[in-house]
Amino acid sequence: MAAARIVVLTGAGLSAESGLGTFRGKGGLWEEYDLEEVATPEGFARNPTKVHGFYNMRRGWLQQAAPNAAHFALARLEQEHGGEVLTVTQNIDALHEAAGCRNLIHMHGELARALCAACGASHPWTEDLSLGTDCPACGESGTMRPDVVWFGEMPRQMERIYEALGVCDLFVSIGTSGTVYPAAGFVAEAHRAGAHTVELNLDPSEGASLFAETHYGAATDIVPAYVDALLQGKARR
Ligand code: APR
Numbered sequence: 001m002a003a004a005r006i007v008v009l010t011g012a013g014l015s016a017e018s019g020l021g022t023f024r025g026k027g028g029l030w031e032e033y034d035l036e037e038v039a040t041p042e043g044f045a046r047n048p049t050k051v052h053g054f055y056n057m058r059r060g061w062l063q064q065a066a067p068n069a070a071h072f073a074l075a076r077l078e079q080e081h082g083g084e085v086l087t088v089t090q091n092i093d094a095l096h097e098a099a100g101c102r103n104l105i106h107m108h109g110e111l112a113r114a115l116c117a118a119c120g121a122s123h124p125w126t127e128d129l130s131l132g133t134d135c136p137a138c139g140e141s142g143t144m145r146p147d148v149v150w151f152g153e154m155p156r157q158m159e160r161i162y163e164a165l166g167v168c169d170l171f172v173s174i175g176t177s178g179t180v181y182p183a184a185g186f187v188a189e190a191h192r193a194g195a196h197t198v199e200l201n202l203d204p205s206e207g208a209s210l211f212a213e214t215h216y217g218a219a220t221d222i223v224p225a226y227v228d229a230l231l232q233g234k235a236r237r
Contacts, residue, residue, distance in 0.1 A: 003083025004169035004237035007161075007195075008074060009186055010089045010096070013175025013202055017220045018065045018095055024177050040151045048145075052130035055146045059111055059126065062093055070174070070223035071099035077227045078103055086164045090176060090183050092148050107155040107183065109148035118143040155182060165189040170237045172198045172226075175219050178205035187211060196236050200226055 012022040023029045037043040038054040078085040078101055087104045089096055092111040096104050109115075114125035121137035125147070134141045149155050165171065171190030178184045187197050187210045199211040200222050208214060213236065215222045229235035 003081060005083055005164070005167060006077070006081065006085045006170045006172065006237070007164050007168045007186070007190065008077070008085065008087045009171070009173045009176065009183060010074070010087065010091060011174070011176025011183070012091060013177075014070055014089075014219050014223075015065070015068070015091055015093050015095055016175065016202075017068045017070070017218060018093075020061055020065050020091075020093055020095075022175075022177075024179065035151060041153065044145065044150070049130050051146075052128065055111065055148070056128050056130070058092075062111055065093060065095065067095040067099035068220050070219035071095050071101070073224040073227040074174075075100035077230065080231055084164075086161075086168075088161055088164075088183075088186075090180070105157045105161060107149070107157060107161065109146070109156060111146065111148060113147035114144045115147040116140065116143050117145055122147050158182065161186070162189065165195075166193050168193060168195045170198070171195045172200065173205070173211070174200045174223060176201070176205060178207035198226070 016022050021029050033054060038051050044051045074087060085103060087096055087101055088107055090108045092108055094112055112124060113122050114129055115122050116135035116138060118140040119135060119138035123136055129144050132142050133144060135143055165186055168190055171187060173187060184207060187207055190197055197211045198213045199205060199208055200215050202218060203216055215226060226235060230237060
């Protein structure tokens with residue numbers, strides 16, 4: 001029998017125990033910051049300095065953060081499963097790749113990259129974008145922005161994601177509240193394709209009832225345990 005094709009969707013809860021805050025719920029980033037101001041194209045047009053400040057702050061947090069046991073478990077799944085494992089993350093940190101994950105889509109972009117609004121080139125970036133550096137590709141000035149997807153913008157590589165969801169045998173959603181589309185709709189897409197669907201989260205997400213199997217607890221506990229069970233053939237795939 002061919003090895004199961006697996007799509008894993010991850011959200012902020014996966015990186016919470018690496019010290020990166022989640023967005024919703026008590027202490028979430030959207031409690032302190034107005035997302036209309038810091039995470040929309042309109043907010044950026046109104047006040048680029050404020051938006052750059054928000055992402056500079058988060059870039060600083062990233063420098064302190066290291067992958068946790070859940071990131072390493074998912075990298076191990078990719079390496080040891082023997083069939084395709086595609087990880088689609090909503091996270092803009094770089095912790096999946098730091099743990100060794102390679103077949104990865106950053107659907108909401110990457111904090112450690114900058115995008116030129118004039119020519120569309122994306123570059124690795126660690127500096128303060130408000131300094132107004134010229135685009136290294138086209139030379140335009142004042143056109144660089146964080147290479148992240150803001151509310152109202154199209155997430156990245158959607159065609160490839162839907163293609164994988166349409167043929168997957170197993171869909172696993174980890175550490176996401178299931179409130180932001182299109183990612184929140186992936187479980188229904190996988191279900192339509194006949195996949196077994198699993199939610200791993202601290203507590204039931206908005207869409208918990210859409211999953212066939214659920215496990216609740218901290219990602220660093222439940223993800224390694226679930227990956228072990230999968231690799232040992234003890235979990236449904
Ligand atoms: N282990 C597992 N799950 C956790 C943990 C943990 N240690 N800590 C928190 N969680 C869960 C929460 O219970 C919540 O359901 O992670 C989820 C985080 O939800 P959100 O903060 O809404 O993050 P996410 O779903 O990734 O947000 C989606 O919204 O703001 C936008 O672009 C941003 O990519 C983000 C998108």
